[in-house]
Amino acid sequence: MQVNTILETAANNGDAEDNLIDISIVIPLLDEEENIQPLVEALENALDNYDRTYEVIFVDDGSTDGTFTELKAAHEKNPHIKIIKFRKNFGQSASMKAGFDHAIGDIVISMDGDLQNDPADIPRLVEVLETEQCDVVCGWRADRKDPLSKTITSKFANLLRRSITSEFIHDSGCTLRAYRNECVKDLELYGEIHRYIPAMLLWKGYSIEEAKVKHHPRAHGVTKYNWKRVVKGFLDLIVISFWQKYSVRPIHVFGGAGLISSFAGVLLGGWLGIQRLFFGMSLSDRPLFLLAILLIMVGVQLIVSGILADIMLKIYYGGEGRKNYLVERLIE
Structure with missing residues (x-):
């Protein structure tokens, strides 16, 4: 400026x-x-x-x-x-x-x-x-x-x-x-x-x-x-x-959302897999199968985003001597 x-x-x-x-x-x-x-x-x-x-x-x-x-x-x-x-x-x-x-x-x-x-x-x-x-x-x-x-x-x-x-x-x-x-x-x-x-x-x-x-x-x-x-x-x-x-740990929000999404995808995919293996149901025409794959992919991306955000935060705090705390008083 x-x-x-x-x-x-x-x-x-x-x-x-x-x-x-x-x-x-x-x-x-x-x-x-x-x-x-x-x-x-x-x-x-x-x-x-x-x-x-x-x-x-x-x-x-x-x-x-x-x-x-x-x-x-x-x-x-x-x-x-x-x-x-x-x-x-x-x-x-x-x-x-x-x-x-x-x-x-x-x-x-x-x-x-x-x-x-x-x-x-x-x-x-x-x-x-x-x-x-x-x-x-x-x-x-x-x-x-x-x-x-x-x-x-x-x-x-x-x-x-x-x-x-x-x-x-x-x-x-x-x-x-x-x-x-x-x-x-x-x-x-x-x-x-x-x-x-x-x-x-x-x-x-x-x-x-x-x-x-x-x-x-x-x-x-x-x-x-x-x-x-x-x-x-x-x-x-x-x-x-x-x-x-x-601001201190962005992995908590990104990683949390990623784990929920991935877990939901695995559960849905597992349920569809059981239907395919034991009941012979086809998955080629099941939109839920595509949704399961999407949830797993989104979950992985969110977790990776959280890791990258954590790395950027470390650079932010370490680059110019910034601290993630404020001291009100020091008695020695």
């Missing part, structure tokens, strides 16, 4: 990397020209008098309107603002990943740039994060201001997600969340997988809480949510579910 970045601060603040930042706010943007100025004002109203140091990282995901121009103007006026500009549209998950990679705050806040999330909720999320001693706080838009069609689709998606991932939060579509910095540094985000970050972190052993947040109707611009994102999100959900359950 290629990006252009503006990571400057005012000269009297020095290098951003040398400053101690309490909160990093990551905001992906795509064609939100009219929302930039009111969003920056809302952020300033919520955070300038807050007793925490902060930075705001805007990620321009290949906007084709005046979004980047508005961001540069805001950057010149506010030393807390940083800008990451993509060369093209890579998607919201990639935008959030870029923002997380550049965030240096102890707490990382993600939120949308369409003014539907309220920056005034940020102190509340931080309070819950610290009071509950958890790793992640997910915003819950209990009173949504979206069109009915979008709300119904979202409720169905949430129900499907909870049934597949066993993750308990009410609103996976709410981008407004607070994370401890270490939670987001090893996330691999692509496609529409940002919706399932809580499920991914829960699988890794991080603790998650919820907090109700405000939600406003969209005042400017056009929603980027459409049926294509729904389909992509569902496919990513299947990947997440598989990765949660079988």
Whole structure:
């Protein structure tokens, strides 16, 4: 992924990397020209008098309107603002990943740039994060201001997600969340997988809480949510579910299914063989005989696929020093 970045601060603040930042706010943007100025004002109203140091990282995901121009103007006026500009549209998950990679705050806040999330909720999320001693706080838009069609689709998606991932939060579509910095540094985000970050972190052993947040109707611009994102999100959900359950030993799912298929094929073939040997029944016109052969072949292929997946997983974990565990604390 290629990006252009503006990571400057005012000269009297020095290098951003040398400053101690309490909160990093990551905001992906795509064609939100009219929302930039009111969003920056809302952020300033919520955070300038807050007793925490902060930075705001805007990620321009290949906007084709005046979004980047508005961001540069805001950057010149506010030393807390940083800008990451993509060369093209890579998607919201990639935008959030870029923002997380550049965030240096102890707490990382993600939120949308369409003014539907309220920056005034940020102190509340931080309070819950610290009071509950958890790793992640997910915003819950209990009173949504979206069109009915979008709300119904979202409720169905949430129900499907909870049934597949066993993750308990009410609103996976709410981008407004607070994370401890270490939670987001090893996330691999692509496609529409940002919706399932809580499920991914829960699988890794991080603790998650919820907090109700405000939600406003969209005042400017056009929603980027459409049926294509729904389909992509569902496919990513299947990947997440598989990765949660079988990422360490994929042979368990492939091999298990292969053994069942092969066993069924052997049983069916054995029964047909007994009929042929002892009762003289012909097998040439028996579709069940072809089914038995097919089940055995499919079973063998599934077992081989599981072995190959295990080999690829060993390469994945061993190639760049990745580990299949996370250490919370080490006492020596």
